[in-house]
Amino acid sequence: MSKLGRSVVYFLIFSVMLSTFGLGAAASQSGQASPATLASLYGDIDLSSSAPTTVIVELEEESIVEAKHKGKKQSKERLAKVRGQVIKELTTKVPDAKVNREYDFLFSGFSVELPAKNIPALLSARGVKAVYPNVEYTVDVVETGVALAEEVSPEMKDSAPYIGSNRVWEELGVTGKGVTVAIIDTGVDYTHPDLAHAFGEYKGWDFVDNDDDPQETPPGDPRGGATNHGTHVAGTVAANGQIKGVAPDAKLLAYRVLGPGGSGTTENVLAGIERAVQDGADIMNLSLGNTLNNPDWATSIALDWAMAEGVVAVTSNGNGGPNNWTVGSPGTSRQAISVGATRLPYNAYAAELFTSSGVSYPSAKVMGFSDEEALLALDGQTYEFVDVGLGLAQDFEGKNVQGKIALIQRGEIPFVDKAQNAKHAGAVGAIIYNHVPGEIPFEIPGMAVPTIKLSLEDGQKMLNELEKGNHTVQFSIEFVKTVGETVADFSSRGPVMDTWMIKPDVSAPGVNILSTIPTHNPEDPHGYAALQGTSMASPHVAGAAALLLEKHPDWTVEQVKAALMNTAEELFAPDGTRYPHNTQGAGSIRVWDAIQTEVLLLPGSHSFGVVYKENETEVKRTQVQILNLTDKRTRYEVEAAFDGNPEGLKVRASRNLNVRPNGSQTLQVTVEADPAKLQAGYYEGTITLKGSGQELVVPTILFVQEPDYPRITHFYFDGDREEGYSLIVYLPGGAEELTFLVYEWTGSAVGDYIGTIGTYTEVPKEFSEYHWDGTIGGQPLESGQYAIFALATKAGQTTQLGLLAELK
Template sequence: MKKLVQHGVVCFLIISVILSSFGMSAAASQSGQASPATLASLYADIDLSSPVPTTVIVELEEESIVEAKHKGKKQSKERLAKVRGQVIKELQANVPDAKVNREYDFLFSGFSVELLAKSIPELLATAGVKAVYPNVEYKVDAARTGVVQAEEVSPEMNESAPYIGANQVWEELGVTGKGVTVAIIDTGVDYTHPDLAHAFGDYKGWDFVDNDDDPQETPPGDPRGGVTNHGTHVAGTVAANGQIKGVAPDAKLLAYRVLGPGGSGTTENVVAGIEQAVQDGANIMNLSLGNTLNNPDWATSIALDWAMAEGVVAVTSNGNSGPNNWTVGSPGTSRQAISVGATRLPHNAYAAELFTSAEVNYPSAKVMGFSDEEALLALHGQAYEFADVGLGRVQDFEGKDVAGKIALIKRGEIPFVDKAQHAKNAGAVGVIIYNHVPGEIPIDIPGMAVTTVKLSLEDGQKMLSELGEGNNTVQFSIEFVKTVGETVADFSSRGPVMDTWMIKPDVSAPGVNILSTIPTHNSEDPHGYAALQGTSMASPHVAGAAALLLEKHPDWTVEEVKAALMNTAEELFAPNGTRYPYNTQGAGSIRVWDAIQTEALLLPGSHSFGVVYREDKREVKRTRIQIQNLTDKTTRYEVEAAFAGNPEGLKVRTSRNLNVRSNGSQTVQVIVEADPAKLKAGYYEGAITLRNSGQELVVPTILFVQEPDYPRITHFYFEGDREEGYNLTVYLPGGAEELTFLVYEWTGSAAGDYMGHIGTYTDVPKAFSDYSWDGTIAGQQLESGQYALFALATKAGQTTQLGLLAELK
């Protein structure tokens, strides 16, 4: 077996039987035909031998206007246009079919270009090109939970803004976001919605999908894809002022449509939207969108970092790929932008029991979600017929009578919320969803369209057996258990960020079952409302909060706004009483009143001490924290820095007490001495705490000992045929000491007998790596058909395994 030239490869995965999967991290990729010094870095998963057209984002060595400004250099649009033109001219001389789509100069220096994948090596070798990034797909970070009729809406229903303290700020301080402009970079906004019309002027923003000045949502009937409502929902959370109120009801809005029909879009439009928002004078921008790329240096994250440097508060959703660590995606990975996780507001918890016949028990029965408590409790003590509706797809309900009954549905293929909605549409009064693999379903989905109870696979099979025996009635017992405080949503993505090892999210905010505006696309009935959930819904709470802070403190920098929200956030605890890790909740859930009234700031809002790699040598890590006294009197502060549990092997030193003059600042050095010989490998959370007589501020910190536990392999791809040969490609974020490929039979539902190993490789570098295979095991050609292939990567004693279903033909 021959190892091929290391390069990117097309994202091509037939069927996943992944045992562990995470987002992709960037890798500098070099061609084997030239010295690395002569080529730009490639951060893309592209098959460089493919004749398929592809679009990429090109970053130039020539600095953008904002980057040059902050480095004390002179730069102009004219110079950038000249340099960019020279690069494009040289590229098109070598690749005549290269088509430039968008050009960037303000925050990001470069352009997007469509060309054949096999022409990318020529692009990498073009003088003046610094890096090439994938034009990845971005999607909205939200899930529908239910449309709400206009007559059912009242200000009291919008619980999340009052919960974080926005109402108190409006009523006691008269601060409502007036004079602050928030850019909504999303699917567009229905600026005609009665609750939003006040926030828009003559200039509404820009549509980067259709390239015009009408950033309206995608309407029904667009042949390119589905209708959208996401950006309007986000905008309502920020600044609605009608039947519902957003967090900053008097803020002004600008809309930038970068996600088109169906709620998806690409990097080239997202970067263009960020640039335009800054140039249009936005004070804050909200990006409730994302992908699975856990890396800080993708084009979108770079643009956001420079937007923050230019004084625009950038707020972004952290992603909906939780609850595992390392699941945060770009642009939530940005070094500077405020990344937001999602929480569920305090709620009542209920227990469920089911009865079908004597001696048949369903111990795994639990309430998964419900539309409201009245509907849930209406099932208590009642018996209903139930019917098997397969996977709960629309077609599964065809010919089935579930009106007034319970729909029994198997997990899989479509989201839980869609299964419940389809059941409601068919007239069902409730849903029972059972797992498609052994064990229970570890997810709760608040706000389901109808009351939904979840079961393990084993209990689901019992219900199917009961149905087969003619016992088609189920009785419910629903009982109140307890009131649960604010909790982090299971779906909310977790950090840290690869390479920078930063804590993400930065903060959390309500993101479950959030009521806000949506378009109706009907001028005669314009009042549209829906409850949605996702980190998409959490992010605009923070953008609105930032608007309140900027109205009250117009001279605050973006770093001060971010620090105020982080320093004063409320720490969250899981239902079992343990504090959520910082990589789960960030600094905590935002509290606007505390942030706007704070008398001191600690900057930055969080800090990573990075990694201590050496096992045999003590290492010293340092950081500086700035204390800002916002009062008119000299104040004495007590400073404390410590790691949770005060582990032996970590010594922390800092100033204990100090005085800071009125409206002044002072820097405190924090020194950590790590002795790896006394520490277990892993990561350690700590906090830098500032106290005075009336306030306590916290800066979360993190330190890693030995190689962090990121997934050793994040992507595994297979392509090819018997005639041309097969290609196996893996991406290893930190390289691997050993990489092995294994082959198993495929039984049709699971991996079967072990066939043998394709090969084992050592000291594999950090990057995409390709391997050719002739389809043989121990010299014997495998028959045509489907096989389960597994890649196992090991580094620093940790192994990650990914599998896929491959067809040999």
């Protein structure tokens, strides 16, 4: 199925073909179950297709770890027997079904490939609890430059010292020794001189090639591109050479679950999580993800049970920001530590452009750069600029931009790729202008060449200058100020749908992080590069957890998580406002403070969920555990409040507490919400504890009326005129009304409105699919590109999402 867009879109269709919860007809034909007793089906699966499709099957029979924590007996033998019975029943119904992997330790079930149209047979099979898609997980990072070995020193890696790692090494002698961290990723170059010390004879496991050599994908693999992601992640955790990681003496295990090109699927990720726990890892890092905000996908379930088994699971929050609700699985896990990305303090610059008298560019701003010297080199200089369209690689063909400035329109590919293409073509800088009215709202650190951004209107002025024969632009670059640590625009935001949990849990440096990469050249093994993404932030937290576990080997996973959250540094945007909880989590980690803390508050954050307007005054309660880690009785002061103390929200908590030495006490927090006095929306609060010379903060949130999550988060289009077109939408909470609209597409913008495909009511949760015959008002549309938008409405809120559709 083609996935043509995840940007704004509008679409139309005539009849509801199926939804993920509308499978009664197909299921009842099996004669074994009524629709009411079918297993749950999650995800984007076209059940009308005969194409081979892999899914993850979860069994009702509990896994070994789940049963253990519920006080039940379970064995591999019993699980194998039950699993075998389900597989036998399935293969009897679907002879060409092929089981790929089987799971029993953290997750009970198996992965199976079968024609998609036969998946309903799974839903009625005895013993099946749920069926999940075998979703694709990818690495999503930006390479901002490969560094030469002779240019690298430990001091160049600013992020580890910034969070306090150096102080922990030097003053406490704690370096992660004796702690094992599993890197579940693209593999790791365990021969890298900075990483070889961290690996023993057993390196881990390769689930892509099914052998014991979890090396990165080298160049020339016919299945896809070479990888370096896992090695970069591993270096941030435990490099000890020319680069020093956060925990330089920690041990590493590598699990290659993402193959050529840096992509993989649920079945391998699940297998990697299970094996890492069974191999004795103390911590696991998963710098990978997908875009679906759902807490109950198979990977998240496995991570929750890994945490229950005592393994600290750390995962990236995703690179889908800056909007709320963009966190994706496995960052949505209830228990794992999800990590957002920050940018270390940096110098901000203002930019002005001059092309000819009487022409001004008021929207000109610095978008990004990887080298301040390269940016400042533009100051006062005049360059020829060249229009290269969208900045695609082919747009540079036949155009000379060597030593010049590339003028590029926003659209189709990421900003960073446009800048990288400009650099490859020899440009010394780039100017990117918007493709819709207004300014581009993003700063993108680490652009391959110094890049200035313009509004659409100012971009058109530069194009007009070219038409007049003026091909030169002069730059004025001026230092403005030093900006403190900020949350990266790309960092995904929470909360998590259904659980309404705050995510990320914490943040850590994730912009322009210098670490190890493979060279695939034994004669020159020292490889280094700067990458950015929440993938780079997550291993900072995994490394910090290793330092905490060396210092406090008796700490539980909950205590490690709480220490990092309780002592995190609260972050503020450049305008001085505090970042919301679902942007920064508890804040940016400070490992020195975490390792030295004398008190803990568990859990590290809390959501009070939803209060509905139609209800009378509603009372919400939670408990926070206070752990006194000192050998003396300590008195603590407690305050709990919502920001601004809104009328209609009354918070009560014990004000003063005495906790015995090395003891604990439960703090009761009660919120009384009167919906009649509250506006619908999202409320942030804090539970603050003072004592032992510290002040700890637990972020809290509460929603009044239906939460403001996007009614529609994914929209796909597929098909042709002969077979008809499919419109697939993902509605996390369903919709009261769903409408598809069609507009002309001018080639660069949305044109005139053409018509409505259809309007549907009471649309169910999750995925729904609709068929459209390509006509509006009974008249077929001509072949070509159209802009189609889906509008989903619930509780008075409408979300729109659009894509470009090719009718052929």
